[in-house]
Amino acid sequence: MRSVRRSALGATALALAVATALAACSSGGGGTTSGGGATVASKLVLGGPPECPQRPFCIPGLKNTYGLTFKEFKPLDVGGSQTVAALKSGAIQVALLFSTDPVISDNGWVALEDDKHLQNAELITPVIRTDKLNDEISKLLNDISGKLTTDNIVPLIKDVAANKKDPADVARGFLQQQGLMPSSGSGAGKSLTVGVSSAFAENEIVAEMYAEALQAAGYSIKTELSLATREVSDPALESGKIDLKPEYLASELAGPIANAADKASGDADAELTALRSALQSHGITVLDPSQANDTNVFVVTKDTADKYGLSKVSDLAKKV
Template sequence: MKRTPLLACALAALAATTLTACGSGAGSGGGGDSVAGGMILGAAPEFKTRTDGLTGLKKVYGVTFDTFKPLDAGGPLTVNALKNGQIDAGNVFTTDPSVKTDHFVVLKDPGHLFLAQNVVPLAAKKKVTPGAAEVLDAVSAKLTTDALVQLNEEVVAEKKDPDAVAKKWLGANGLAAHGTRAAGTRLTVGSANFQESVLLAHLYADALTAQGATVSKKLNIGSRETYIPGLQQGSIDLVPEYTGVLLQYFDKNAHAETSDAVYRALRKAAPASLTVLAQSSAQDTDAIVVTSATAKKYHLTSIADLAKKP
């Protein structure tokens, strides 16, 4: 059907109203005369207040987006919004299979806004026995970035059960044999509300169970602001974490660039009631990601390019 001028105007007005409504609830950043100034950024709600979130983007790169849209922690809401054009840039994790399958462009971070993010178990100190720590350290010793990418591929892209995927990986790496190293340990293993955290929680819980621990799982709890108090108050005892963002959670002024430096600083910054166990070599770093079309349109290769004039 051919659109009349009146109908076209009405549709345009409706589209503009819808876009404004999407952004108005999150607040407008007023990005000014820059590439980012005309863009919507999608990320987890806590990205708005994180040290390496909106504040860090402005401080390190002079980047301010026009609108911040609260979605999820690099999960399907953010990915789909980016694919569908509902947002122009998203905070997505580098191990997400969508980066490859959807040809997203990960913008370089020369200013080291995002610290090294090695996967690490964070636990209530009084609940982790030496045997349990040994089991968890063995998991971390085997977990690599490539392995994590493959595990995510199976769970996210191939829609496999994360618990089954975890058990298969443990078996393939000699970590599923029954033993008694963690016998007598009782733990509740929690996770954040995104798929990789759930997968990692299954890895830790299943490895501990195989070695005689009594383990319950409490998955998809929510953000760090919810489960860290849970750890301290005893509703959960162990959760998968990432060294850099956890360091900035405990110490907003902390900054270290190498994995080892971040890990050392984290162990010092963690509250006395919590313990940071051995980190893995697996890294899943926060990233600002755009579609290939957006990258081509604005000549984007780095986060710093977002501060340039369009």
């Protein structure tokens, strides 16, 4: 989940220490499914965060949902430079990364389709205080969601994270390119504060999209991008310290207001229904989700994909 994984990024030193302690250990072995015989997975080394052997989205889920056991597991970092370097060098053949990480397309790697929906749906979605919402704001934000996809947010993230461009400039350029920048509006005299949870390039860009579009419609906009985790940003939204923020469906379900982590799943529609129900009584409206899904993804190099005919996670269960 996005909340768990981003919090782990904030504890990089701890994760690396655990990784060092576990480096001599491996998970897996026989690499067979219940039907017997060696599988593709049994020939490959999986790399990911140190907690992978305990997390349902990683080794337990791969075994229970897909019937996969890998040759070995190497504890690395949380979708970061260690995991990327290991996949590049061949030290691992399957890496757990984030689906919107530009490194995947930059290297021509193959993100395996999660065809059995092991991972939670983490669609980027605007959440806003109901008392600040009107038809114009709803349309502006929903229109942004309607244009935002996993594919088209990746180059925007690269512009900010790698090319060091300003998130507001990148956001403005996207809105203009997509025809989403209003030429006028009815926002004069009305103010909103846009925030984020645990600021990083991706959600800063989306927050700036909201801010730029609303400002162009005449609203007075402030941004609050220094909030920490949802334990801070959710109460800030409920109290009115901020009025609006981009969120992730599954992660916001696990937040302190919704408190419904058990409702997270790979079914985005079900997640949306649950989140709307959970937040409505707190004066928060969940608008339309985008098709930008920042979730866990298992990645292989093109050479590995070609060698074994891999395009989806279930292909790793094929006999060899």
